[in-house]
Amino acid sequence: MPAYLIADLTIQNAEGFAAYVKVAGPLIEKFGGRVIARSDAAVALEGEPPNHFVVIHFDSMEAAKRFYNSDDYRTPLRQRLGGLATGRVFLVAGA
Secondary structure, three states, X not given: OOEEEEEEEEEOOHHHHHHHHHHHHHHHHXXXXXXXXXXXXXXXXXXXXXXXXXXXXXXXXXXXXXXXXXXXXXXXXHHHHHHHEEEEEEEEEOO
């Protein structure tokens, strides 16, 4: 069953975040993920709109967790959390 990693982030350092994306993008692909939506201008139909919204498709929850918890992603994640961007990141099982 597919799974989606969803991130709603507030970017604090645009230049640093751009460098993070250049590293994270290939890692997402390495673990079988594919970015299917990304926006800095999502339209809220209810509630507050997200700041920077990303949806990444993986073939399974296990594949998404392997990416997120991998040794490869550990350093970029630490850098992102260290002042590049913070927010909410969660996994959702596909229907």
